[in-house]
Amino acid sequence: MKRFNTLLPAPRLFPHCLLPPRALAPYVLASIIALGLLLGSLMLGSQGLSKEALGHLIQGNATPFEQWQAFTLRLPRAFVALCAGFALGVSGALFQGITRNPLGSPDIIGLTASASLGALLASSWLVGIMSTTTGAALGAIIGTLAVYSGSGRGFRHPSSMIIAGIAINALALAGVQLNLTWLGQEQARDAMIWLSGSVAGRQWHDLWPMLGQCLACVCCYCPVLC
Numbered sequence: 001m002k003r004f005n006t007l008l009p010a011p012r013l014f015p016h017c018l019l020p021p022r023a024l025a026p027y028v029l030a031s032i033i034a035l036g037l038l039l040g041s042l043m044l045g046s047q048g049l050s051k052e053a054l055g056h057l058i059q060g061n062a063t064p065f066e067q068w069q070a071f072t073l074r075l076p077r078a079f080v081a082l083c084a085g086f087a088l089g090v091s092g093a094l095f096q097g098i099t100r101n102p103l104g105s106p107d108i109i110g111l112t113a114s115a116s117l118g119a120l121l122a123s124s125w126l127v128g129i130m131s132t133t134t135g136a137a138l139g140a141i142i143g144t145l146a147v148y149s150g151s152g153r154g155f156r157h158p159s160s161m162i163i164a165g166i167a168i169n170a171l172a173l174a175g176v177q178l179n180l181t182w183l184g185q186e187q188a189r190d191a192m193i194w195l196s197g198s199v200a201g202r203q204w205h206d207l208w209p210m211l212g213q214c215l216a217c218v219c220c221y222c223p224v225l226c
Contacts, residue, residue: 034082038078038079038082039054041074041078041081042054042070042074042075042078047069047073047074048074049066049069049070049074053066053069053070057070072203076202076203076204076206076207077199077200077202079207080199080202080206080207080210081199083207083210083211083213083214084197084199084210086214087210087213087214090214090218091106092105092106095109095111098158099158099161099162100158101158101159101162107169108162108165108166108169109147109161109162109164109165109166109168109169110143110146110147110165110166110167110168110169110170110171110172111140111143111144111147111165112169113143113168113169113172113173113176114139114140114142114143114144114146114168114169114172115136115137115139115140115143116136116139116172116176116195117139117172117175117176117179118135118136118137118138118139118140118142119132119133119135119136119139119194119195120135120176120179120180120191120195121135121139121179122134122135122136122138123135123190123191123194124179124182124183124187124191132194139172143168143172146164146168147161147164147165147168148161150164150167150168151163151164151165152164176195180192
């Protein structure tokens with residue numbers, strides 16, 4: 001009868017995607033800091049929760065006004081801001097990994113400026129034809145294709161890609177400034193608010209698409225970790 005060696009370790013489901021504890025420590029620390037900042041953000045501003053109200057909320061005996069203040073007014077905005085920061089951080093890490101250069105972030109190689117130009121064109125000259133978010137997405141895609149083709153060798157030559165990205169970034173920023181000068185004062189102010197970004201008025205229905213985008217970022221970043 002065959003004897004089995006019981007000292008052999010059990011097979012791992014994902015042997016190449018398991019990080020050692022020392023490598024996981026920065027992610028755990030960042031998660032703890034993010035959770036602390038999320039709770040702290042609930043107490044900021046004129047409509048922030050008091051310490052007593054936050055304690056009532058954690059204990060589950062908050063008043064209806066405190067529940068409205070937390071779950072309708074503050075938490076949706078806090079989670080939207082957290083998802084936006086997470087997506088920006090992962091996208092920056094992905095581009096730095098692709099270009100193998102710390103300067104290879106989306107704002108340096110022109111993708112942020114291209115998205116801004118697309119959003120500005122959609123909200124100013126293509127009203128009723130294209131939404132602002134669609135214009136931003138198309139602008140980012142066109143900027144990526146321009147950087148890819150402008151580098152001459154695609155993503156295989158990071159130095160050429162960064163140089164082409166800096167040129168695309170300058171052209172897109174010039175286009176943004178030119179379009180802002182053509183707009184009226186009120187339109188230009190609204191466009192600057194949109195380009196700067198804001199979580200004012202965000203609700204739970206604004207969070208679900210961002211969660212899907214964060215999940216897509218994680219799926220793209222997992223091969224880098226593995």
